[in-house]
Amino acid sequence: NAGVTQTPKFQVLKTGQSMTLQCAQDMNHNSMYWYRQDPGMGLRLIYYSASEGTTDKGEVPNGYNVSRLNKREFSLRLESAAPSQTSVYFCASSARTGGIYEQYFGPGTRLTVT
Amino acid sequence: QQQVKQSPQSLIVQKGGISIINCAYENTAFDYFPWYQQFPGKGPALLIAIRPDVSEKKEGRFTISFNKSAKQFSLHIMDSQPGDSATYFCAVTINTGTASKLTFGTGTRLQVTL
Numbered sequence: 001n002a003g004v005t006q007t008p009k010f011q012v013l014k015t016g017q018s019m020t021l022q023c024a025q026d027m028n029h030n031s032m033y034w035y036r037q038d039p040g041m042g043l044r045l046i047y048y049s050a051s052e053g054t055t056d057k058g059e060v061p062n063g064y065n066v067s068r069l070n071k072r073e074f075s076l077r078l079e080s081a082a083p084s085q086t087s088v089y090f091c092a093s094s095a096r097t098g099g100i101y102e103q104y105f106g107p108g109t110r111l112t113v114t
Numbered sequence: 115q116q117q118v119k120q121s122p123q124s125l126i127v128q129k130g131g132i133s134i135i136n137c138a139y140e141n142t143a144f145d146y147f148p149w150y151q152q153f154p155g156k157g158p159a160l161l162i163a164i165r166p167d168v169s170e171k172k173e174g175r176f177t178i179s180f181n182k183s184a185k186q187f188s189l190h191i192m193d194s195q196p197g198d199s200a201t202y203f204c205a206v207t208i209n210t211g212t213a214s215k216l217t218f219g220t221g222t223r224l225q226v227t228l
Contacts, residue, residue, distance in 0.1 A: 004157070031213035042120075042203055042218035043158065050213040058215070090157050094214055099165070100146055101207070101214035105157030 001026050004106035006091050012112045013081045021076040021109050023091030031094045032074035033058075033103065034066060036087040043090065049074055081113045117141065120204050120219030127226050133191040135222045137204035140185070144206040147180060148216070149189045152201045161202070162189070194226045 007022045025032065030051045035043040035058075045058030049068040063085060065077045074093075078085060089109045094101040119138045127133045137147075148163035164171045164178040164187065171178045177190040191198055204219040 033213075040123075040220055042118075042220045043216075044218070045215060048213055048215065050210060059217070092157070100148070100163050101209060102148075102160050102163075103214065103216065105159065107155070107157055 003027065004091055004093055004104055006089075006106040006109050008109060009107070010110050012114065013078075014114055015082060017081050018077070018079050019081065020078075021089055021091075021111075022073070023075065023106060024073045025091075025093040025104070026072065027093060027095065027104065028071070029093035029095050029104075030071070031101065032068065033092040033094070034064070034074070034076045035090045035092065036060065036085075037090060037108070038087050046076065046089075078111075081111075083113045085111065086113045087111060117217050118204060118206055118219040120222060122222060123220070124223045125225070127191075127194045127224065129194060129196060129226055129228050131194050131226075133189075133194045133198070133224055133226070135189045135202055135204070135224070136186065137188065137219050138184075138186045139206050142182075142185070143208065145209045145214075146207050147178070147187050148205050148207060149176075149178065150203045150205065150218070152203065152221075158203060191224075194224075196226045196228060199224055199226050 004025045033048040034046040047066040049055045091106045092103040094103045149161045150158035151161045152158040175192045180187040205216045
């Protein structure tokens, strides 16, 4: 099992450009998540999808859109990138184990917006 | 809306010593309290978690102590090893029934020296 995979690993964008970050999981998990990680701020939830066909906003959704393409894939789109979106983006999926939803994270995408 | 305050920001411990990281949270409507470990260039991984009806949970060298009345919980790493050098995040969790929403602390960078 590859677990959670993310592409690309690194990306540099100019202000105003758009791009889509891809995420896939092969663990048959229903729930998937997108986070951003900034120095000194921990990880913050952008959007999540509890199941195929549903998406919900997290703490910092502005400037982002998501698509839950199928059970395996959950993409994050930046329509018009801004320097404030320079960050490391993590995708995660979760499974319920003994009352706890353990989240499994991908390796991250490091995005720089100039 | 910082719901979780984590301290210290960084910590240096000698090999064999005890590492202690503290977190405080601001309301009571959380389902469980996990700690995640993150190595450089990797995504976070669940280390240990505790439910609010338990005061302590131990897994190997890692222990969570939970004080519900004080709204605080802490991670203790006994016999700290150089391989424990990583960034540690506490989190609070709300289960929605089909997913879990995590709010992370700002992280503690632990360095274990020889």
